[in-house]
Amino acid sequence: MDDDRVAYEPVSVKDVLAEMKDTAELLIDLSYSAVLFGSDAIAEEVLDLESQMEVLHLKARxxxxxxxxxxxxxxxxxxxxxxxxxxxxxxxAAGDIAKVVLEDIGLPEAMRAALPEAIEAIERASVVSGSKYADRTLGEVTLETETGVRVIAVRRDGEWLLNPGPETALRAADVVILRGPREGLSEVYETMTDETYVPPDPPEAPSQDLERAVDSIVLMKNMSELAVDLAYGSVLFDSKPVAEEVLELEAEVDALQSRFEAWVLRAASRTDDPVNLRGLVQLGRATEVISDAALEISEGVLRGIGTHPVVAAAVEESDEVIVRFTVDPDSRLAGRTLGDAAVKTETGMRIIAVRHTGRESRRTGREGSDWVVSPGATTEIEAGDVLLAKGTRTGADRLADLVGE
Known part of the structure; x- marks a missing residue:
């Protein structure tokens, strides 16, 4: 059809790359949320965004x-x-995950029981006329401050806005994608839609036959998402050590994929309807593709080609920023754990990696510096350590104050 044609037009490659990054990350969130809630509506939004990504891809090329x-x-x-x-x-890959829901390919309830711990809660809501959010900016309603809920995307008249800021005004009939704690989501949803929020029915506990397969795919999902974050961090900071962490994560996901397939086959021999496991297989295959894509992002850094300035600029201007800070000796964080300092609570930022300096490296066994990916609450931070973190620009400012920069 003529309406589907994409003709060349002068565009900023930096802007297109930033939009592709934001779209890809939103697609990951939405696709797994569609599976978790069994939501056709969210799955349809994934396919709509996938179509938009195809246009962005052509423009960039x-x-x-x-x-x-x-x-x-x-x-x-x-x-x-x-x-x-x-x-x-x-x-x-996100489109394939969404189709598990839309095409009723089949997914065991054990998957839904495990995913709530693997992803943040995400909800889709339509702004109704008369809502206190309608015709007001996000800055005016102070949504995130009061409820902990953040607007991560807005669809208006068929167009997506992936970088809503304090100056973005919500209008009646806008479709809004929300992310945050379940309690806050319930309050915001009801105020925004004037409808009672009905949470999804709690799924049954995972069956013993599928427990290991489900555990494997949840771990694959978490590692693949981390690999994407680190990959963008490696190109932003032209860091080969971070890119090498992406390579290790991709190899670990490949190994998990093999074990996952073995557990699914074993579970199939113990279930009355093995066909119902097709969705689980498709979910595993799509998750592995995401980790492979992360490795492609960091490939140039790994091979010594370096990072083109336009890629670094695009990452810097995307919706969720990736920042790097060095901990000052006088910082409130120095000598404490991430949990003790309540970094996530205080700043809203997620620490995706820490480079310890002056300690024994797990790679070489010698004193030097080493990266710890996906650090937890017990990870100790010392002066001179380097933090890679992901979140909003406001959160990045708070983290900068915390580390002393």
Whole structure:
């Protein structure tokens, strides 16, 4: 159809890359939420965003092809093409996850019982006329401050706004994607829609036959998401050590995929309807694709090509920022654990990696520096340690105050 054609038009590659990054990360969140809630509505939003990603992908490739005029240009732009292709792979994988719901491919209840601990709560709501949120900006309603709930995307007249800020006004009929604690979501949903919030029915506990398979895929999901975060961090800071952590995570996900398939096959021999496990198999395959895409993002850094400035600029301007801070000796964080300092509560930022300096490296066994990925509440932080964190710009400012920068 003529309406589906995408013609070349001058666009900012940086802006397109930033939008692709935001879209890909939103797609991961929404696709797993669709599975968790068995929600056709959220799954439909995933497919709508997947279509938008296809257009962004074409625009980015057109611009990059025109920009390459000689072998030197081609070499410098190769990592950019890898980032573009990886974002599209994440989009396709998210679409496959959504189709598990839309096409009723089949998914055991054990999956729904395990996923709540693996993802933040996400809800889809439509703003009704007369709501106290209608015709007011996010800054005016102070949504996140009062409820802990953040608006991560808005769909208006078929167009997506992926970077809503304090100046963004909500209008009646807007479709809003919310993320936050369940209690806060209930309050915001009811105020926004003028409808009673009905949480999903609690699923049954995982059956013994499927427990290990489900545990494996939840771990694969968490590791794949972490790999994507670290991959963008590696290109933003042109850090080969961080890119090497992505490589290790991708290898671990591959190993988990093999064990996952074995447990699914074993569970199939003990269930009355093995066909009902097809969705679980598709979920595992799509999750592995996401980790493969993360490795593609960091490929240029791993191979010493470096990071093209346009990629770093796009990551810096995306919705959820990735920041790097060095802990000051006088920082309130120095000499404490992440849990004791309540970093997540105080700043809203998620620490995705810590580089300890002056300690024995687990890689070499010698004193130097080493990365700890996905640190927990018990991770100790000392002066001179480097933190990689992900979250909002406001949260990044709070974290900067905490570490002393």
């Amino acid at each position: 057109m611009s990059l092809l025109l920009a390459a005029r000689n072998p030197s240009d081609a070499e410098s732009l190769a990592p950019v093409l890898a980032v573009v292709g990886a974002a599209e792979k994440i989009s396709d």
